Structures are given as structure tokens and as C-alpha cells.
């Protein structure tokens with residue numbers, strides 16, 4: 001039965017584009033297809049799938065994206081004329097990408113009259129899927145961004161080039177390497193020849209399931225949707241993809257229609273439900289009675305040390321994480337445990353290695369600078385500290401960062417004893433670490449919301465240098481939420497919207513009816 | 522029982538830190554919290570009031586001022602009935618940016634006739650003594666940019682806050698009969714309290 005068919009998503013990346021104009025003779029010059037590229041294991045066959053998405057974010061949001069992602073954009077670029085002008089000149093190098101991306105999609109308000117269904121049918125013809133074993137070669141090209149040309153063994157008509165405007169090509173190739181051998185063609189190192197071994201991979205998939213990055217099994221979700229949802233919130237979109245696949249088989253839907261439905265998961269298109277009978281598929285989501293969830297006991301210092309071997313390596317990390325997830329940590333363990341959880345300390349490091357790491361972060365021994373400034377953290381701190389008022393007057397970015405930080409430090413967790421009152425040293429530390437982070441990653445600089453992430457870290461660490469490095473590791477994970485394009489936030493909002501639609505369609509429709517769907521999209 | 526009320530959407534725009542959230546909180550809860558949390562994305566509060574015999578639910582939308590959050594705030598511009606352009610009298614840069622905020626609003630709100638759209642300008646923090654923007658300068662800007670009403674407010678000591686919102690309502694009501702804003706208040710089944718708050722994310 002179709003419902004029993006197991007589909008695992010092994011890799012997924014949204015924001016992979018097809019440029020139809022370069023493949024055809026410019027009939028749709030301004031059309032860019034955005035889609036999601038996946039590697040899935042379906043009944044022990046590894047498939048590569050590309051599914052176009054309707055624009056997943058309100059395109060009008062992106063019109064003002066800066067020319068250079070690291071610079072604060074000029075207000076003037078807001079003007080409609082300018083972005084259209086850009087479109088006409090058909091510049092397609094990366095620096096102009098945001099603009100083109102923005103104007104190529106139709107504004108939601110325009111789609112009312114013209115029938116959005118057509119629009120999505122249009123897109124669905126770009127969907128494709130093939131087995132990894134059919135793949136002959138992958139050619140990697142760079143043009144400010146990476147794009148891949150995929151060639152199949154049988155077919156003489158080649159697939160459209162996949163443009164990774166939002167990164168992810170390396171990850172895709174790495175993921176592909178798990179299932180096929182990629183070797184450079186003689187004389188052309190951009191071309192990777194694919195040979196897939198006779199795959200006896202089924203057992204390795206079991207291992208893959210342990211890996212956080214990998215997908216959700218249909219049945220598991222059905223059995224225990226709450227737990228699985230908690231454990232894999234971000235994977236729910238995969239489930240929905242799976243749900244669609246399921247119905248495809250049950251009702252023998254033509255692939256195009258399925259692709260349409262997939263595009264439909266992403267709201268923004270107003271598709272009349274009467275005209276789309278398959279739509280109710282994802283609305284049927286009986287979660288059953290809510291299971292009783294009880295909080296476990298917090299992990300104590302003794303529990304924590306019990307998970308360390310003689311040399312201080314953490315053991316049974318998966319179990320440990322699960323215990324922490326279920327019961328949290330006693331405050332006394334946090335200072336130590338957070339360094340691991342935030343990614344500052346590697347789980348498999350020995351106590352000795354950690355000491356060295358901490359010392360190196362404090363004292364950069366390779367530095368030829370004098371003893372005072374040999375400290376990596378303090379070296380960066382000194383960089384902004386030593387900027388004179390005159391210099392700062394000529395450095396608007398630094399000035400802006402400082403002003404934002406000052407405003408936000410004043411508004412962060414001020415009721416906590418660590419930050420309350422007027423002259424609390426906690427405020428100075430919060431300020432200094434955020435300023436130093438600007439020197440650590442000047443392109444990103446300071447973005448509102450960072451102070452909220454740092455505040456509890458600093459509170460727990462009670463140490464400027466450790467708090468800084470924990471924050472750095474934390475930011476490595478949260479970076480996407482703060483970038484100019486805010487891909488991380490958009491993804492989360494889309495996921496929220498998808499979930500809402502699945503779990504409370506009436507409310508989701510309500511939001512759509514009052515035009516608040518853009519809130520979530 | 523379908524009592525009808527006009528729902529008016531007003532949106533507060535301006536640089537981060539000028540006091541938008543404080544103004545909203547002063548108006549809706551009549552409190553000032555010097556340690557208010559900063560705004561991420563967008564939040565709104567409702568306030569019921571009566572202006573010149575009209576029963577109105579004012580839905581006040583507060584936004585995050587930082588550049589980076591543009592794409593989180595701009596989708597909310599659409600459908601606004603009035604825009605409160607806010608600066609702080611002790612921050613000249615926030616005053617200089619008023620024009621940009623106005624432009625951004627008109628663009629994303631998809632305003633049909635920008636010349637007729639009701640903007641109200643607020644110069645906040647008049648309680649502080651070190652001013653960087655004079656009343657004259659501010660009034661002149663308002664005059665030149667569409668003859669907008671101008672109020673010098675203080676969220677801290679409540680100066681002119683209610684007056685400014687009431688003026689905003691008057692401007693909107695004066696514009697047309699507001700028939701399109703008549704919504705039956707029992708549409709939403711969410712056990713709405715008279716004052717409900719929501720945040721868009723986190």
C-alpha cells in the first residue's frame with residue numbers, strides 16, 4: 001500500500017533555480033523558477049527530485065535587498081523604476097541577483113485577475129526526478145554563483161541547469177557522494193563522472209536515521225505525531241511532501257498535478273479549493289488525543305560527570321542530549337554543558353584539549369604582538385576600543401552598529417538581576433561582547449535580536465571571553481536568521497504556515513481571507 | 522448580535538529607538554516602561570475609542586525599525602488607513618529619515634493616491650532637554666511634504682499621545698464614510714478580549 005511506502009528525505013535545499021530563458025529562446029525572459037532540490041530514498045531507490053515552488057516569500061519584500069549583502073542598502077533603491085530598469089538590462093551577475101529575483105516573481109496582488117492556477121501549471125513543467133543510477137555526469141560551473149549541469153545516461157535531452165543562488169551546491173554534491181562515486185573526468189576537472197555502485201545501502205539508511213539531518217519516516221509520524229513533531233519540527237515540510245507522494249500513488253495523479261499540489265503547500269497562490277479536490281489531503285491530520293508529556297528531571301552535576309570518560313570526553317552524547325531535552329539542566333551544570341551545546345567545545349574533546357582551546361582563545365600564542373594584545377578576544381576588542389571619535393565619524397557602519405547596540409543593550413532583559421539598574425556591569429559586558437562580535441564578523445555586524453541571544457549566554461557563563469566564543473558558535477548556527485535576505489526566518493515562517501495549514505486549516509484560511517497570510521509567508 | 526465597529530489600521534513607522542513601542546504602550550495601557558523589550562518584526566495592539574460619535578477599534582501596528590527587518594515589516598503595510606511617521610527630537614538622524622519611511626510606506630502599502638493618504642508626524646521624547654530637532658524644522662518638513670499634522674509627544678510623560686491618535690482617527694474618518702471598514706465584530710472565533718495582542722513571530 002502506498003501509505004506504507006517509505007520515503008526518506010536525505011537532502012533538501014530550497015532556493016535552487018532554473019533559468020528558463022537561457023534554455024529556451026527568451027520567451028519568458030523574466031521568469032526564474034525557484035524550487036527545492038531533494039535527494040530522497042524511496043523504497044530503497046535513491047532519487048534526485050526537483051520541484052518548483054511558487055514564490056515562497058512575498059517578492060515585494062525583496063525589492064529593496066541591497067546590492068551588496070554586506071552593505072546597508074541605500075533607500076533610493078526602493079524605487080520601482082530602478083528595479084524594473086535592472087530587469088530590462090537583464091543583468092544576471094550575483095550582485096544584482098536580489099533585484100532580479102525580486103522582480104521576476106509576480107506580485108501577489110497582480111495574480112488575482114490572471115488566474116494563479118495557470119501560473120503554477122507553468123511552473124510544474126520544470127519539475128523533474130530521476131534515479132541517481134541514471135546520472136551520467138555533473139558539471140560544476142561558476143558564474144558568481146554555482147550552477148550544475150546534470151546529464152543522464154539514457155536521455156539525450158539534457159536537464160535544465162540548476163542554479164544555486166542561495167548556496168547549497170557543495171552540500172548537494174556531498175550528499176550525492178553518499179550514493180554514487182563522483183570522479184573528475186580526465187582533462188575537465190569541472191566535470192564529475194558519476195558511477196553508482198550496486199547499492200546495498202538499505203542498512204546504511206538505518207544509520208542515517210540517527211543523523212539529525214535526515215528525514216522523517218512517514219510511519220513514525222503517524223504513530224507518534226506529537227513526539228516526532230517535537231523532535232523534528234523542521235522536518236514537517238518533508239512529511240507533507242511525503243503525504244503528497246502518498247496520494248499520488250493512491251489516486252494515480254499525474255505528476256504535474258502533484259507538482260501543482262506541492263507548489264500549493266506554499267501559500268501565496270489563491271487556489272480555489274473546489275477546483276482542487278486533492279487539496280483536502282493535507283487537511284486530514286488526525287493527531288488523536290494529546291499524549292501526556294511529563295518533564296523529566298534536570299540533569300545534575302553528577303549525571304553530567306557520569307557521561308565523561310577518564311580523559312573528559314563526553315560519552316553517549318545522543319542519550320545525554322535527549323536527557324537534557326527532556327529535563328533540562330540544573331543551573332550548576334549549565335556553565336559547562338552550554339559550552340558543548342552551543343558548539344564551543346567539541347563533544348569528543350578531552351579535558352586537556354579543552355584547556356588548550358580555551359587558552360588559545362585567550363592567548364593567541366602564534367601572534368607576534370606583545371603580551372597585552374596577544375589575546376584573540378581582547379585583540380578584537382581593542383580594535384573597536386581604539387577607534388578614535390574622529391575615525392568613527394568617518395565610519396558610518398561602525399557608528400550605526402554602535403548606536404544599535406547601545407539602544408538594544410538598554411532594552412535587553414533589564415529585569416534580570418544581571419542587567420538591572422543603571423550601572424550594572426552586566427550591561428557593559430553585553431555591550432562590549434556585541435561590539436567585539438562586530439569586529440569578528442564585520443559584514444554581518446550587529447542585527448537586532450542578537451542581544452537577546454547573547455544575554456542568557458553571558459548570564460550563564462559569567463565570563464566575557466567564554467560568553468563571546470559561545471556566542472560565536474551559536475551565531476554560526478543562527479546566522480541565517482540575521483542575514484540580509486533573512487532566509488532562515490523566511491523558512492521558519494513558511495514552516496509555520498505549512499504547519500498551521502495542516503493543523504488548523506480554518507484558521508489558516510481565516511488569515512488568508514483577511515490578507516494576513518503574508519504574515520506567515 | 523452583530524454590532525458593527527469601524528476597524529482602523531494605523532501603523533507606526535520610524536527609526537529604531539525613537540519610541541514607537543513606548544508610544545503604543547502609553548496609548549493602549551497608559552504605562553511607560555523604560556526597559557521595554559525591543560521589537561522584533563511586528564506587533565499590534567487594539568484600542569477601542571469613540572471619536573466624534575464614531576465607535577472605532579484602532580488596530581495599532583508597531584514595527585521593528587532596523588533596516589534588516591524590512592521584509593518582516595513591509596508585508597504589514599498593506600491595508601493601513603493611517604501612518605504615524607515617528608522620529609525622536611533628540612536624534613537628528615531619525616528626523617532626516619522621515620522621508621525614507623514615508624517613501625517605503627507608500628511603496629509597500631500600495632497606496633493608490635499618496636497625496637491624499639493621511640500621515641501624522643510625531644516628534645517624540647519632548648521631555649528630554651537636549652533637542653537636536655527644533656519644532657520649527659519639524660513643522661516645516663510636515664508643511665512641505667503634504668501638510669501633515671505634527672505632534673510633539675512624550676511616551677514617558679504621556680504628552681500629546683492620545684491627542685495624536687485621535688487626530689489620526691479624525692483624518693481617516695474625514696477621508697470617506699468608512700463603509701468598507703465596517704466589519705461584523707463577531708467574525709473571529711478566538712475569544713478575543715477587548716485588548717488583544719499578538720506578535721508575528723517568536
Ligand SMILES: Nc1nc2c(ncn2[C@@H]2O[C@H](COP(=O)(O)OP(=O)(O)O)[C@@H](O)[C@H]2O)c(=O)[nH]1
Nearest residue numbers: 537538539540541542543554555646675676677
Ligand atoms: N525620555 C524619553 N524616552 C523615551 C520616550 N519614548 C521612548 N523612550 C525610550 O527610548 C528607548 C526606545 O524606545 P522604544 O519604544 O523601544 O523605541 P522603538 O524602537 O521606536 O520602538 C527606550 O529606552 C525608551 O524607554 C520618551 O517619550 N521620552
Ligand SMILES: [Mg+2]
Nearest residue numbers: 541542559560
Ligand atoms: Mg519597538
